Amino acid sequence: MTSFTPFPPAAGARIISLGGYQPANVVTNDEIAARVDTSDEWIRSRVGIISRRYAAPDETVADMAVVAGGKALASSGLSPADIDLVVVATCSTEVPIPNVSAMTAHRLGIVSPGAYDLNAACAGFCYALANASDAVRVGTARHVLVIGAEKMTSWIDPYDRSTCIIFADGAGAAVVGPVADGEPPGIGPVVWGSAGDMADKIAIPDRRSYMYQEGQAVFRWATTTMHPIAAQACERAGVAVSDLSAFVPHQANLRIIEAIARRLGVPRERVADDIVHSGNTSSASVPLALARMAERGELKAGSPALLLGFGAGLCYAAQVITVP
Amino acid sequence: MTDQEILAGLGEIVEEIAGVPADEVTPSKSFVDDLDIDSLSMVEIAVAAQDKFGVEIPDDQLKDLTTVQDVVNFVAKNAGDSA
Numbered sequence: 322m323t324s325f326t327p328f329p330p331a332a333g334a335r336i337i338s339l340g341g342y343q344p345a346n347v348v349t350n351d352e353i354a355a356r357v358d359t360s361d362e363w364i365r366s367r368v369g370i371i372s373r374r375y376a377a378p379d380e381t382v383a384d385m386a387v388v389a390g391g392k393a394l395a396s397s398g399l400s401p402a403d404i405d406l407v408v409v410a411t412c413s414t415e416v417p418i419p420n421v422s423a424m425t426a427h428r429l430g431i432v433s434p435g436a437y438d439l440n441a442a443c444a445g446f447c448y449a450l451a452n453a454s455d456a457v458r459v460g461t462a463r464h465v466l467v468i469g470a471e472k473m474t475s476w477i478d479p480y481d482r483s484t485c486i487i488f489a490d491g492a493g494a495a496v497v498g499p500v501a502d503g504e505p506p507g508i509g510p511v512v513w514g515s516a517g518d519m520a521d522k523i524a525i526p527d528r529r530s531y532m533y534q535e536g537q538a539v540f541r542w543a544t545t546t547m548h549p550i551a552a553q554a555c556e557r558a559g560v561a562v563s564d565l566s567a568f569v570p571h572q573a574n575l576r577i578i579e580a581i582a583r584r585l586g587v588p589r590e591r592v593a594d595d596i597v598h599s600g601n602t603s604s605a606s607v608p609l610a611l612a613r614m615a616e617r618g619e620l621k622a623g624s625p626a627l628l629l630g631f632g633a634g635l636c637y638a639a640q641v642i643t644v645p
Numbered sequence: 646m647t648d649q650e651i652l653a654g655l656g657e658i659v660e661e662i663a664g665v666p667a668d669e670v671t672p673s674k675s676f677v678d679d680l681d682i683d684s685l686s687m688v689e690i691a692v693a694a695q696d697k698f699g700v701e702i703p704d705d706q707l708k709d710l711t712t713v714q715d716v717v718n719f720v721a722k723n724a725g726d727s728a
Contacts, residue, residue, distance in 0.1 A: 366683070367683065367685065535704075536684070536685070537684055537685070537687075537688050537704045537707070538704050540685050540688050541688045541691075541692060541704065544688075544689070544692070545692055576685055580689070
């Protein structure tokens with residue numbers, strides 16, 4: 322067999338552009354407190370959320386993926402024909418088939434790209450970004466549209482206080498392509514892994530059930546095991562933690578985010594806290610936070626930012642990126 | 646490790662994590678009802694206690710430790726086991 326890939330291998334991959342989408346419906350803590358035994362103060366103190374967005378009943382994961390992906394594509398300066406691969410990280414699709422990625426590509430006018438969905442739950446975007454980077458470096462794709470899109474409210478019991486205050490809907494996207502000749506990689510080596518022995522800690526037990534989460538166990542796992550993974554991603558990228566312009570962890574719970582940041586040694590002002598007004602949108606949370614920070618001018622182009630995804634599986638992944 | 650030493654160490658942990666002055670962390674106090682400490686802070690206290698005393702407090706046992714004295718007893722008992 323001859324060695325052949327459709328594109329020349331690249332020295333490295335980078336994020337070219339970002340895009341985010343949030344549904345119109347803003348849900349406040351008071352609205353949730355009207356149906357379950359909780360309060361604005363309780364929710365803020367436990368998870369740090371003030372409001373979150375819920376998709377409309379007829380709004381699908383693909384609908385949200387299309388908007389976020391379309392924005393990233395538009396700001397990349399590329400045309401749909403330039404995209405060879407579309408990867409959608411999601412764990413909340415309405416149905417298992419067809420996948421979201423092929424539909425999303427079709428609706429964006431991307432003709433016959435490779436297209437697959439990836440389920441690593443809240444770590445999904447970081448996994449997909451690593452796959453996209455590898456595809457560009459090897460030459461199996463030149464440009465990849467990577468999307469995290471979730472309609473978590475499909476799988477959340479609106480009367481379960483332990484989950485309904487946290488989870489929300491939305492999408493975030495990035496266009497990934499090769500770095501220019503002589504430029505260093507803009508997506509660093511991924512550090513990923515899983516802890517399948519804790520699979521039952523965050524789960525949808527069967528098709529008639531809502532999502533279940535063992536809050537204390539997940540909190541302990543995330544706050545004690547994720548900062549070394551994040552530190553390792555920095556080390557492999559050759560970036561000192563003190564040089565990070567931003568730390569964008571999965572927006573799981575503000576107290577988890579702050580605990581990881583504290584142990585990692587990242588000053589609070591450099592830590593993404595998009596959860597406050599977006600809730601926990603699983604695989605969408607990292608790219609959505611990035612896109613929203615970029616829109617507000619909070620990201621410094623060309624600087625290193627650390628991404629960290631972690632959640633059901635339990636799965637986790639971290640990498641350093643160069644801010645587009 | 647005497648009970649008094651464990652109590653003093655626990656007081657430091659609770660002050661650092663929950664902002665409750667260490668001298669208010671007395672044996673009969675309930676974490677939830679008297680010290681206003683929630684379930685996630687209890688996990689942080691358990692993790693810090695493990696670092697400080699070398700005693701692991703698993704989640705399924707943590708829920709039964711409602712008072713300061715309960716934690717002191719648990720640490721005293723299990724520190725002996727692991728020593």
